[in-house]
Amino acid sequence: MTIKTAFCAASALALATAGGAFADSHTTTLTIATVNNGDMVRMQGLTEDFTAKNPDIALEWVTLEENVLRQRVTQDIAANGGQFDVMTIGTYEVPIWGAQDWLVSLNDLPAEWDADDILPAMRGGLTVDGELYAAPFYGESSMVMYRKDLMEAAGMEMPDAPTWDDIKAAAEAMTDKDAEVYGICLRGKAGWGENMAFLSAMANSYGARWFDEEWKPQFDTDAWNATLTDYLELMNNYGPPGASTNGFNENLSLFQQGKCGMWIDATVAASFVTNPQDSTVADQVGFALAPDNGLGKRGNWLWAWSLAIPAGSDSVDAAKKFVAWATSKEYTALVAENEGWANVPPGTRTSLYENEAYTSAAPFAEMTLNSINSADPKNPAVDPVPYTGVQFVAIPEFAGIATQVGQEFSAALAGQQTAEEALEKAQALTTDEMEAAGY
Amino acid sequence: MATKASRSAARLMMAPAVVLLLGWMLVPLCMTLYFSFKKYLPLRGGDLGWVGFDNYVRFFSSSAFWPSVQATLVIVGGVLAITVVFGILLAILLDQPMWGQGIVRILVIAPFFVMPTVSALVWKNMFMDPVNGLFAHLWKFFGATPVEWLSQASMTSLIIIVAWQWLPFATLILLTAIQSLDSEQLEAAEMDGAPALSRFGYITLPHLSRAITVVVLIQTIFLLSIFAEIFVTTQGSFGTRTLTYLVYQRVLESQNVGLGSAGGIFAVILANIIAIFLMRIVGKNLDA
Numbered sequence: 060m061t062i063k064t065a066f067c068a069a070s071a072l073a074l075a076t077a078g079g080a081f082a083d084s085h086t087t088t089l090t091i092a093t094v095n096n097g098d099m100v101r102m103q104g105l106t107e108d109f110t111a112k113n114p115d116i117a118l119e120w121v122t123l124e125e126n127v128l129r130q131r132v133t134q135d136i137a138a139n140g141g142q143f144d145v146m147t148i149g150t151y152e153v154p155i156w157g158a159q160d161w162l163v164s165l166n167d168l169p170a171e172w173d174a175d176d177i178l179p180a181m182r183g184g185l186t187v188d189g190e191l192y193a194a195p196f197y198g199e200s201s202m203v204m205y206r207k208d209l210m211e212a213a214g215m216e217m218p219d220a221p222t223w224d225d226i227k228a229a230a231e232a233m234t235d236k237d238a239e240v241y242g243i244c245l246r247g248k249a250g251w252g253e254n255m256a257f258l259s260a261m262a263n264s265y266g267a268r269w270f271d272e273e274w275k276p277q278f279d280t281d282a283w284n285a286t287l288t289d290y291l292e293l294m295n296n297y298g299p300p301g302a303s304t305n306g307f308n309e310n311l312s313l314f315q316q317g318k319c320g321m322w323i324d325a326t327v328a329a330s331f332v333t334n335p336q337d338s339t340v341a342d343q344v345g346f347a348l349a350p351d352n353g354l355g356k357r358g359n360w361l362w363a364w365s366l367a368i369p370a371g372s373d374s375v376d377a378a379k380k381f382v383a384w385a386t387s388k389e390y391t392a393l394v395a396e397n398e399g400w401a402n403v404p405p406g407t408r409t410s411l412y413e414n415e416a417y418t419s420a421a422p423f424a425e426m427t428l429n430s431i432n433s434a435d436p437k438n439p440a441v442d443p444v445p446y447t448g449v450q451f452v453a454i455p456e457f458a459g460i461a462t463q464v465g466q467e468f469s470a471a472l473a474g475q476q477t478a479e480e481a482l483e484k485a486q487a488l489t490t491d492e493m494e495a496a497g498y
Numbered sequence: 499m500a501t502k503a504s505r506s507a508a509r510l511m512m513a514p515a516v517v518l519l520l521g522w523m524l525v526p527l528c529m530t531l532y533f534s535f536k537k538y539l540p541l542r543g544g545d546l547g548w549v550g551f552d553n554y555v556r557f558f559s560s561s562a563f564w565p566s567v568q569a570t571l572v573i574v575g576g577v578l579a580i581t582v583v584f585g586i587l588l589a590i591l592l593d594q595p596m597w598g599q600g601i602v603r604i605l606v607i608a609p610f611f612v613m614p615t616v617s618a619l620v621w622k623n624m625f626m627d628p629v630n631g632l633f634a635h636l637w638k639f640f641g642a643t644p645v646e647w648l649s650q651a652s653m654t655s656l657i658i659i660v661a662w663q664w665l666p667f668a669t670l671i672l673l674t675a676i677q678s679l680d681s682e683q684l685e686a687a688e689m690d691g692a693p694a695l696s697r698f699g700y701i702t703l704p705h706l707s708r709a710i711t712v713v714v715l716i717q718t719i720f721l722l723s724i725f726a727e728i729f730v731t732t733q734g735s736f737g738t739r740t741l742t743y744l745v746y747q748r749v750l751e752s753q754n755v756g757l758g759s760a761g762g763i764f765a766v767i768l769a770n771i772i773a774i775f776l777m778r779i780v781g782k783n784l785d786a
Binding site for chain 2: 130133134137138155159239248249250251253299300301303304312313316318455456458459460462463465466469470472473474475487488491492495496
C-alpha cells in the first residue's frame with residue numbers, strides 16, 4: 060500500500076466516522092416493544108404526527124403477540140439487555156419491576172401531559188412508593204353484559220349494581236338448555252389471566268383474599284369456600300357445557316351467537332358484543348356493574364396496557380417524549396379525528412368520559428368508567444392485603460402459582476374433584492411455592 | 499489412496515464444521531446443566547448463587563413430577579399404538595389398486611402438513627367443542643348428551659388429536675415398506691392355501707417389522723416433547739401436564755430458570771432411558 064492510498068483510506072475512514080457521529084448527534088432511534096392489539100397497531104399508523112413534531116427522533120417498532128412480548132421484555136429487563144427504549148407492559152409487571160428499580164420514574168413528565176387527569180384507579184396500579192412507573196395507554200375493568208330481551212321475557216330487570224343473588228336469579232330465569240341458551244357464561248379455562256382473573260375478582264367481593272398480611276395463603280377460609288362453591292353451582296346449573304375449557308375468546312363467541320344470557324368479563328368486550336357485524340345480539344346487550352355481596356367490594360378487575368421506559372435505555376429523554384405523546388389527550392383527539400371517537404383508547408383519562416362526543420359514540424362508556432373507578436388495586440379485598448393488584452398479586456411467583464391453582468379449580472368445574480378438594484390442593488401448593496420463594 | 503498429508507488436510511478442513519456442530523449441540527445442553535445447579539430467578543435479581551442438587555430434589559419431590567411422567571408415557575404409548583395399528587391398516591388399504599389412488603394418498607398424508615397449533619385449534623373448536631362442535635351435533639342427533647371431550651376425556655382427546663397428526667407419517671413409512679414386499683411370495687402362500695390372516699401374520703407383518711421400528715423410534719423422539727397441542731387445548735389441566743409442559747410452567751410461568759433447567763435434565767435422562775430401552779427391544783430389527 061502506497062502512502063497515498065493509505066492516506067486516502069484514512070481520510071475516508073475519518074469522514075465516515077465523523078459522518079456517523081454527526082448523524083448520531085441529530086437522530087435518536089427509539090426501539091419500542093408493543094403488543095399486536097388493535098389500538099397499538101393504530102398507534103403505529105399515526106406516528107407520523109410524532110415524528111413531524113420531533114424530527115430528531117426515529118421510531119423502530121417491535122410488535123409481538125402478548126405472551127411472546129411478555130417473555131421478550133421480561134428477559135430483556137431482567138438481564139438489563141437495553142434492547143428496548145419503550146416497553147408495553149401490564150399492571151401486573153409495573154409494581155414488580157418498579158420496586159426493583161428496573162423502570163424509569165415518569166413523575167417528571169411535562170405539566171401539559173396532565174397527570175392529574177389519569178383515572179385514580181389506573182394511577183394507583185402503576186405507582187410504587189409515590190413514583191409513577193408507567194403511563195396507561197388503555198385500560199379496562201370487568202362488568203356484567205346481559206341480554207335485555209331474555210331478561211324482559213323472564214319478567215325481570217337487571218339493576219345497575221347487581222348483587223350475586225340478583226345474578227343467580229337472572230341466570231336461573233334465562234337458562235333454557237333445550238334451546239341452547241345458558242344463563243351465564245364465565246371463564247373456566249385454567250390460567251392466571253383466565254379463570255383466576257375472574258375468580259380472584261369474584262373472591263374479593265366475597266370477602267376472600269389471596270394472602271393475609273403475613274403472606275399466608277387463605278384458601279382454607281370460609282370466604283374462598285363460598286366463592287368457589289357459588290361459582291361451581293352457577294356454572295353447573297346455568298353454564299354452557301365444557302365451561303372448564305372456556306376462556307375469554309370462547310365466551311365471546313358464545314355470547315355473540317346468542318347462547319349466553321349473561322357474561323361477566325372485560326369491559327373491552329362491550330364494543331365486540333355490540334358490533335352488529337360480529338354479534339347476532341348486538342342491539343340487545345345491556346350493561347351492569349360486576350356483582351357484589353354487600354361487603355363493600357365488587358367482583359371487577361382492573362387492567363391497563365401501559366408504556367414504560369426500562370432503566371437500561373440510553374435514550375430516556377426521547378423515550379419520555381414518546382410516552383407523553385402516545386398517552387396524551389392530544390393523541391386521543393388525533394385518533395378521534397382519523398378513526399372516529401368510538402375507536403379511541405379507553406379507560407385512562409377522566410377528561411375522555413367528560414367528552415360528550417365520546418360518551419354518545421360509546422353506549423358502554425359510563426359503565427366502563429364506573430367499573431374502573433370501583434376497583435382499587437391497593438385495597439382490592441375487604442380485609443387488608445400486603446400486595447397490589449385486584450385480579451392478581453403483583454409478585455413474580457404469582458403467574459406460576461395462580462396457573463396451578465387455576466388448574467385445580469378448572470378440574471373442580473369439570474367435576475373431577477369437589478370444591479373442598481380443589482381448595483385444599485390450592486392451599487398446599489401455594490404454601491409450598493411461597494415457602495420456596497422465601498416468604 | 500489417501501496419503502497422510504491429505505488425511506490431515508481433510509481433518510483440518512472438516513474441523514470448523516465439526517466444532518460448529520458440536521458447539522451447537524453442546525452449548526445449550528451445558529447451559530441447561532449449569533443453570534440447573536443455580537438458584538436463578540430472573541425477577542428476583544437473577545443469579546442468586548449455587549445451590550447444588552436442590553433444584554433436582556425439589557423438581558423430583560414435587561407433587562407434580564410423577565403424574566407428569568405418567569402423562570408423558572400415556573400420551574406417547576397411546577399415540578404409538580394408534581398410529582402403528584391404523585398405519586398398517588391404511589398402508590395395506592392404500593396399496594390396493596383403486597380409482598383416484600394418487601389423490602387418496604395425498605389426502606391421507608395431508609394432516610402431517612398442518613401445524614400442531616392449527617390442528618389443535620381445529621379439533622378443539624370445530625370437533626370437540628361441547629356446544630358448537632361436530633361431535634356434539636352428532637351426539638345430539640342420536641339423542642345422546644354431548645361429551646365434554648377436553649375435560650371429561652382429556653387424555654383420550656389429546657391422544658386422538660396427536661395421533662391424527664402422526665398417522666400420515668406412520669402410513670407413509672409403512673406403505674413404502676409394503677410396496678417393497680415380494681408379491682410372488684404372497685401368491686405362493688395363497689396357492690398353498692394359507693388364509694389371509696396367516697399370510698398377514700407370517701409374511702406381511704414380519705416384513706414390516708423394520709419399518710415399524712423406524713416409526714416407533716422416530717415418533718417416540720418427537721412425541722416426548724409434545725407441547726403445542728396441550729398448550730392450546732387444556733393448558734396442562736385435567737391431568738394432561740406432561741414433563742415438557744411442567745418444565746415450561748417452571749421456567750416461564752413461575753420464572754424459575756434453575757428449577758426448570760433441572761426438569762429439562764430429567765427430561766433428557768427420561769428420553770435416553772426410553773431410547774435405550776426401545777433400541778434394545780425393537781432396535782435389533784435394524785441390524786438385520
